[in-house]
Amino acid sequence: MNARTDExxxxxxxxxxxMKEIMTFYYIDAKTASETGKKVAWITSGGPVEPLxxxxxxxxxxxNHGAMIGAAKMGVELCEKAEAxxxxxxxxxxxxxxxxxxxxxxxxxxxxxxxxxxxxxxNICGTVxxxxxxxxxxxxxxxxxxxxPFCHTSFSAEAKRYVRRQIDEYITFLEDxxxxxxxxxxxxxxxxxxxxxxxxxxxxxxxxxxxxxxxTAFDAFFHLxxxxxxxxxxxxVDYYRLxxxxxxxxxxxxxxxxxxxxxxxxxxxxxxxxxxxxxSDKFAAHGACLxxxxxxxxxxxxxxxMNEDDFLESMAEGYTRIYLNxxxxxxxxxxxxxxxxxxxxxxxxxxxxxxxxxxLGQYDxxxxxxRERGVPTLIIEADMCDERNFAEAQIEGxxxxxxxxxxxxxxx
Amino acid sequence: xxxxxxxxxVEDPWGTLGEMKERGKKVVGxxxxxxxxxxxxxxxxxxxxxxxxxxxIRLADGHLxxxxxxxxxxxxxxxxxxRGAVLDGVVFPHTCDSIQRLSDIxxxxxxxxxxxxxxxxxxxxxxxARDYLVDVLKRFLSDLERALGVEVSEADLRASCLLTNxxxxxxxxxxxxxxxxxxxxxxxxxxLLNRAVGxxxxxxxxxxxREAVADLGADGARETTKGNKNIxxxxxxxxxxxxxxxxxxxxxxxxxxxxxxxxxxxxxxxRLDGDPIAAVADRxxxxxxxxxxxxxxxDRANHLKxxxxxxxxxxxxxxxxxxxxxxxxxxxxxxxELEKTGIPSLLLEVEDPLPPGAQIRTRxxxxxEMLD
Ligand code: SF4
Ligand code: SF4
Numbered sequence: 048m049n050a051r052t053d054e055x056x057x058x059x060x061x062x063x064x065x066m067k068e069i070m071t072f073y074y075i076d077a078k079t080a081s082e083t084g085k086k087v088a089w090i091t092s093g094g095p096v097e098p099l100x101x102x103x104x105x106x107x108x109x110x111n112h113g114a115m116i117g118a119a120k121m122g123v124e125l126c127e128k129a130e131a132x133x134x135x136x137x138x139x140x141x142x143x144x145x146x147x148x149x150x151x152x153x154x155x156x157x158x159x160x161x162x163x164x165x166x167x168x169x170n171i172c173g174t175v176x177x178x179x180x181x182x183x184x185x186x187x188x189x190x191x192x193x194x195x196p197f198c199h200t201s202f203s204a205e206a207k208r209y210v211r212r213q214i215d216e217y218i219t220f221l222e223d224x225x226x227x228x229x230x231x232x233x234x235x236x237x238x239x240x241x242x243x244x245x246x247x248x249x250x251x252x253x254x255x256x257x258x259x260x261x262x263t264a265f266d267a268f269f270h271l272x273x274x275x276x277x278x279x280x281x282x283x284v285d286y287y288r289l290x291x292x293x294x295x296x297x298x299x300x301x302x303x304x305x306x307x308x309x310x311x312x313x314x315x316x317x318x319x320x321x322x323x324x325x326x327s328d329k330f331a332a333h334g335a336c337l338x339x340x341x342x343x344x345x346x347x348x349x350x351x352x353m354n355e356d357d358f359l360e361s362m363a364e365g366y367t368r369i370y371l372n373x374x375x376x377x378x379x380x381x382x383x384x385x386x387x388x389x390x391x392x393x394x395x396x397x398x399x400x401x402x403x404x405x406x407l408g409q410y411d412x413x414x415x416x417x418r419e420r421g422v423p424t425l426i427i428e429a430d431m432c433d434e435r436n437f438a439e440a441q442i443e444g445x446x447x448x449x450x451x452x453x454x455x456x457x458x459x
Numbered sequence: 460x461x462x463x464x465x466x467x468x469v470e471d472p473w474g475t476l477g478e479m480k481e482r483g484k485k486v487v488g489x490x491x492x493x494x495x496x497x498x499x500x501x502x503x504x505x506x507x508x509x510x511x512x513x514x515x516i517r518l519a520d521g522h523l524x525x526x527x528x529x530x531x532x533x534x535x536x537x538x539x540x541x542r543g544a545v546l547d548g549v550v551f552p553h554t555c556d557s558i559q560r561l562s563d564i565x566x567x568x569x570x571x572x573x574x575x576x577x578x579x580x581x582x583x584x585x586x587x588a589r590d591y592l593v594d595v596l597k598r599f600l601s602d603l604e605r606a607l608g609v610e611v612s613e614a615d616l617r618a619s620c621l622l623t624n625x626x627x628x629x630x631x632x633x634x635x636x637x638x639x640x641x642x643x644x645x646x647x648x649x650x651l652l653n654r655a656v657g658x659x660x661x662x663x664x665x666x667x668x669r670e671a672v673a674d675l676g677a678d679g680a681r682e683t684t685k686g687n688k689n690i691x692x693x694x695x696x697x698x699x700x701x702x703x704x705x706x707x708x709x710x711x712x713x714x715x716x717x718x719x720x721x722x723x724x725x726x727x728x729x730r731l732d733g734d735p736i737a738a739v740a741d742r743x744x745x746x747x748x749x750x751x752x753x754x755x756x757x758d759r760a761n762h763l764k765x766x767x768x769x770x771x772x773x774x775x776x777x778x779x780x781x782x783x784x785x786x787x788x789x790x791x792x793x794x795x796e797l798e799k800t801g802i803p804s805l806l807l808e809v810e811d812p813l814p815p816g817a818q819i820r821t822r823x824x825x826x827x828e829m830l831d
Contacts, residue, residue: 133791135808137526137782169581173556176581176753177788184756184792192753194588196578197559199566205598206578209591216587375563400526403784407531407560410522411567428524 057302060266062290069286070272077105078160086163086225089182091175092275093345094168095193095217095366097241097358100279101234102221106166107159108276109178113141113432116148117320119155122432128153139401140432142178149185162188164224166217170195170372172404191220195367199374202367210363231359238358241279245347247287248274252347254294255338256389259303260311261294264337265327266304268318274346309334310453311390315341315382315412316397316405317431329443333450339389341382345370348381375408379415386420393453394424401430423456425449461671462648464663465655472507472658473542479505479660480545485607488543489550490534490558492719492749493579495596495739497729500619500661501611502603504547508657510720512536513812522564528782529810531557538569548573548606550599553581554751555785573606575599583744583754592740600736616735622661627725629668630656634722636675638714638770643675646703646713653721684771687830691772692716693763693793693804694779694786702778702807709823711830715770717763718778719749750785759789760796767802774830775804776823780811803830 080087088099092110099106116122122144128151129143130136136143144154152158165188167179176192183190193213196206218229251270254261270290277283312330314337319326330337349365370381385391394416399406413424425445430436468475476486485504489496499506511533518539519532537543549572551562566574577599580588604611633652637644656664690711692702706713716722727746730738747762748754767775775797779786794804805826807819 133794133806135779135787135790138784138787142788173581173751174784174788177750177785180753180756181788181792190756192582194580194582196580196591197553197576199559199562199576199578203578203598205591205594208594209580209587212587212590213585216585374566375560376567398524400524403527404556404559407523407527407557408563410524411564 054306058304060262060270060290060293062286062293063269065286065289066270066273069277069282073276074156077107078156080105080160087160088164088166089159089162089179090166091168091171091179093171093366093369093371094166095214095362096276097237097279097362098217098221098229098234099166101230101237102225102227104164104221104225105160106276107162109145109159109182110141111272111276112148112154112156112159113144114318114320115156116144116154117432118323120321120434121154122321123434125153126433126435136433137400139172139174139178140430141401142174144432146178146181146185149182162186164188164220165190166193167191168193168195168366170366170369172371172402174403189220189224191217193217193366195372197372198368198377200377202364206367207363210367211360214359214362234359237279238362239355240281240284241358242350242353242355244274244278244280244283244287245350245353247284247291249344249347249350251287251291251294252339252344253388254291254298255336257298258311258390259301259305259308260336260338261297261302261304263304263327264314264340264343265318265323267340267343268323271343271346278346303336305331305334305336307334308336309457310392310450311336311338312393312395313337313339313341313382313385313389313391314395314397315409316399317342317402319397319427319429319437320431321434322429322437325439329446330450333446333453335393335450335453337395338391339385341370341378341385344385371404375411376415378408379412382412382416383419386416386422392422393449394422395449396424396426397431398426398428399431400428400436401432423449423452461674462651462655462667465651465659465667468659469651469654473537473545475658476505476507477545480547485547486545487548487550487603487607488546489552490561491552491554492724493552493554493743493752494550494577495599495743496661497616497619497623497735497739498596498600498603498611499550500622501615502600502607502609503615504603504607505660506657507546508720509534509537509543509549510654510657511811512540512542514540522568526782527557528780530780531561533811535561535564538565543569544571546572548575550575550577552577553579554749555783557782557784575602575606579743581751581753583748583752589740589744592743593737596736596740613735617731620729620731620735620738622665624728624731625665626656626661626668627728629665629672630725632672632676633668634715634725636672640675641712641714644671646707647701649721650701650703653718653724656724657720685773686712686771687773688712688827689714689770689772689774691763691767691770691775692718692721692778693775694718694777701813702776702809705820705823706776706827709820709827711774711776711823711827714772715766717766722766723747723749750789760793763793764796764800764802767797768800772802774826775802776826777804777806779806779808781808 125144128147352364354361496506519535
């Protein structure tokens with residue numbers, strides 16, 4: 048082995064293998080649920096999964112599946128199929144992929160297991176409401192909607208009461224579908240594990256405060272899967288402890304994710320799943336490390352509202368006040384806090400055609416950030432799953448120009 | 460024609476609102492049919508439905524990406540250009556994702572006037588949602604009182620409920636007259652009226668509608684029977700370019716519409732006994748939903764099928780604004796359900812104002828030919 052491949056080996060995150068293993072078993076479990084007598088719930092990525100875990104229901108995430116479809120570069124084919132079914136090409140490509148996939152059991156894992164119930168929380172967007180209505184009709188199965196009022200400037204007392212009441216409705220719904228009583232002790236335990244998992248995930252993300260950063264946002268995109276799908280389980284806690292140890296070890300040894308880290312950038316919006324490697328290499332070639340992002344941190348951003356000794360009570364607030372369910376100005380404040388915390392000197396925004404709640408408002412966030420911190424912004428117009436909206440040459444040109452500008456700024 | 464005055468108003472909405480303001484009236488802009496006009500009127504103000512500018516877009520593109528509907532872009536343009544400065548305040552309800560962000564962007568960039576978010580429930584079919592809706596409406600009323608410096612009595616609320624109910628009743632009657640005798644009222648006039656209802660002084664609307672109903676309603680006996688080329692317009696867009704006229708020119712006859720700025724406006728009168736706020740809430744809960752809201756899985760399809768049958772429509776033309784997600788998600792299902800009852804449909808994706816060019820006309824003509 049020469050020094051180069053040696054270095055490459057050293058940079059590989061070892062936990063990746065473990066993660067792949069866990070996810071494979073998780074999907075096998077989910078796909079064989081009908082044989083093992085377990086129930087399956089499809090749930091939105093920002094949805095309250097803990098009560099499902101407490102009820103021994105296997106949660107399945109169409110959005111995580113969407114990410115897999117995107118990463119496997121199967122998005123275009125499925126999106127086109129959805130368009131042939133009459134869905135507009137302007138709709139969220141996760142939704143389009145999933146709706147099409149359900150009818151053909153396509154995609155990288157031959158489709159998701161049939162749901163016994165659907166749980167939709169609209170804290171991330173209005174898209175999921177329509178999408179889950181469609182699937183509820185298609186699979187003819189019960190749908191629970193957790194309606195989390197938008198917090199433009201505040202979380203009102205009325206909204207809090209409303210969401211809190213719905214948590215009880217949710218529990219009744221689960222008892223009905225599962226035909227068994229809800230176990231509050233078990234719930235308390237799951238709640239504690241969920242919070243512990245979220246704290247560990249935040250700690251993992253925070254290792255990038257170090258220079259050089261031991262991992263990048265592109266790594267975070269990958270390791271995110273467990274905090275989304277297995278939040279509230281011991282498995283997720285164990286995994287993130289392992290990952291955290293490895294990151295801390297790298298920090299001690301001074302192993303950086305990017306050779307000669309010169310620039311530290313913050314990523315905004317969903318990943319561009321079919322081009323993560325390309326983008327990662329592209330930025331690394333300029334000595335730029337994407338040290339943090341607004342997306343993967345959304346799964347621990349509510350920690351401040353959560354009470355581990357009373358999970359059910361604090362859930363209403365925690366699930367309502369998440370990143371996408373707040374006003375543009377509060378989002379900008381979050382971005383600024385991240386720039387400060389991670390020492391970022393530039394912002395990369397993925398203007399994502401698929402995701403209007405995430406993307407509309409980005410231009411204002413950019414202006415606020417530029418005004419308050421003088422940090423330059425690069426905007427990449429694309430889509431998370433639909434590769435037809437990725438103009439490679441143009442994006443490459445913009446990245447190069449941005450990095451040259453950063454370099455000039457640095458030497459000025 | 461009868462609606463000359465309304466035509467002037469629709470052609471110069473900001474001028475109209477400016478005049479009202481000069482006469483000392485407070486003007487409150489709002490973005491969607493889920494904002495209760497009754498409360499604004501009861502607070503002594505004039506509710507003005509924002510439907511987006513007809514002028515070109517210069518400033519809104521600096522805040523919104525290309526994949527945003529023309530309505531949201533047009534409303535923001537009115538705000539940024541300063542035209543919206545006549546407004547004493549604005550109200551943004553919880554509807555689609557784009558309107559949520561529009562509210563934020565407006566709040567951060569358009570100065571002057573108060574800004575209220577009316578964060579309605581999205582679910583409309585549970586007790587907790589109803590209680591929340593009533594809570595939110597009460598808070599909205601007290602926010603309005605504070606912002607406008609007034610106190611609203613129950614009598615004020617009752618009076619405004621009577622007024623809006625009268626508008627609903629008259630509009631419904633006019634729709635019925637036109638349904639029986641389509642030749643009496645051009646689609647373009649109906650379209651004009653639907654736009655004016657959100658802008659003009661509501662008393663002027665009542666007056667105009669009364670006159671029109673009295674004039675036209677004399678001979679109302681003949682009934683329209685089902686006809687292949689009888690068209691039901693659907694899509695319930697937040698703002699509608701004049702599609703009535705286009706259908707007529709292509710050889711069809713619009714018998715009814717399910718637009719949010721049209722046939723859905725007068726569905727469900729307000730209950731007049733009991734608490735007016737609860738009555739407003741109950742109307743929102745019982746009215747057929749807009750696709751941004753949830754009330755069961757088949758609500759809209761059932762409504763549309765029943766409407767088509769009831770009005771003798773042979774086909775449905777869906778009119779959606781490009782980039783409008785909620786409507787686009789519902790379309791394949793609605794189309795399939797209509798097909799099951801033998802009703803073909805066509806989808807037109809448009810912008811408001813309509814882009815120049817013959818594409819839409821050609822598609823309509825081809826569709827109508829097929830209906831022979
Ligand atoms: S990508 Fe955006 S629009 Fe699509 S499901 Fe996620 S939050 Fe909703
Ligand atoms: S037309 Fe559609 S996208 Fe535009 S504001 Fe209305 S519901 Fe929202």
